[in-house]
Amino acid sequence: MSCAHDIRFGDWDALRADAQTIRFEVFVREQHVPPEIELDDMDRLCVHAVVYDSAGAPIATGRLLPDGHIGRMAVRHSARGRGIGGALLRALMAQAKERGHERVVLSAQTHAAPFYARHGFIRDGQEFYEAGIAHIQMAYVFP
Numbered sequence: 001m002s003c004a005h006d007i008r009f010g011d012w013d014a015l016r017a018d019a020q021t022i023r024f025e026v027f028v029r030e031q032h033v034p035p036e037i038e039l040d041d042m043d044r045l046c047v048h049a050v051v052y053d054s055a056g057a058p059i060a061t062g063r064l065l066p067d068g069h070i071g072r073m074a075v076r077h078s079a080r081g082r083g084i085g086g087a088l089l090r091a092l093m094a095q096a097k098e099r100g101h102e103r104v105v106l107s108a109q110t111h112a113a114p115f116y117a118r119h120g121f122i123r124d125g126q127e128f129y130e131a132g133i134a135h136i137q138m139a140y141v142f143p
Contacts, residue, residue, distance in 0.1 A: 003111075004052055004053070004054040005051050005052060005054070005059070005065040005084060005087065006051070006052045007049055007050070007051050007052075007087065007088065008049065008050050008051075008052065009047055009048065009049050009091075009095065010048055010050075011044075011046075011047070011048065012043045012044050012046065012048060014048075015048040015049075015050050015061075016043075016048075018050045018052075018058035018061065019027075019048050019050055019058075019061040019063075019072075020039065021058065021137065022050070022058055022060065022061045022074050022075075022076055023038055023039075023060070023072055023074050024038065025035075025059060025074075025076060026074035026075070026076065026077075027072075027131075028076060031043065031131075031133060032078070032132070033131040033133070034116055034131065037131060039136075041066055041069055041078045042063075042071075043063070045064065045065065045066055045083055046063040046064055046065050046066070046071075047064045048061065048062075048063045048064075048093070049062050049063070049064075049088060049091055050060060051075075051079075051084055051087070051088050053079065058076075059075065059076045059078070059079035059087050060073075060075040060076065060079060060084045060085065060086060061073070061074055062074070062088050062089070062092050063092075063096050064081065064092050064096055064104075068096050068099075068101035068103065068104045068105065069106060069107075070089070070092050070093070070096070070104055070105070070106040071088065071105070071106060071107065072096045073085065073092075073106075074136045075088070075090065076124075079097075084114075085115065085121065089116070089119055090119070092104075093119075093140065097142050099143070102141065102142055103139055103140060103141040103142060104139070104140050104142075105138065105139045105140075106121070106137075106138055106139075107130065107136070107137055108121070108135060108136050108137075108138050109124075109133055109134065109135055110127055110134040110135060110136050111134075113136050113138065116138050118139050119140070121138040121139060121140045122138060122139060122140070123136055123137070124138055125137040127139050
């Protein structure tokens with residue numbers, strides 16, 4: 001099931017307020033990631049995406065690093081299960097392709113690996129821990 005939504009892209013200055021709110025809600029409050037490591041120096045170099053629902057509320061976010069790495073994907077609890085994460089991932093992949101990347105990589109939380117696999121990502125390495133959460137490197141090569 002999907003709902004009406006709008007995906008906006010921009011730099012950190014343009015989207016920080018909404019992206020940071022979502023990231024702190026999902027990563028810091030839900031998953032107990034230490035707040036001091038949630039934001040990093042890469043934020044200023046990334047293309048950010050924020051998904052807004054039909055009422056204009058921010059419901060999901062993600063970023064594309066200059067090297068084609070997708071990261072910090074987060075969907076608010078109230079918006080999960082409606083295809084928002086998939087739409088956001090496809091939009092970030094399209095941005096990467098448009099920028100000339102031949103592949104995209106991401107560090108998936110291990111429990112989310114099946115979600116990324118459904119979008120064509122394959123496991124690329126051994127499981128590792130970041131902020132106390134199991135992750136797996138995954139990659140997608142554009143056809």
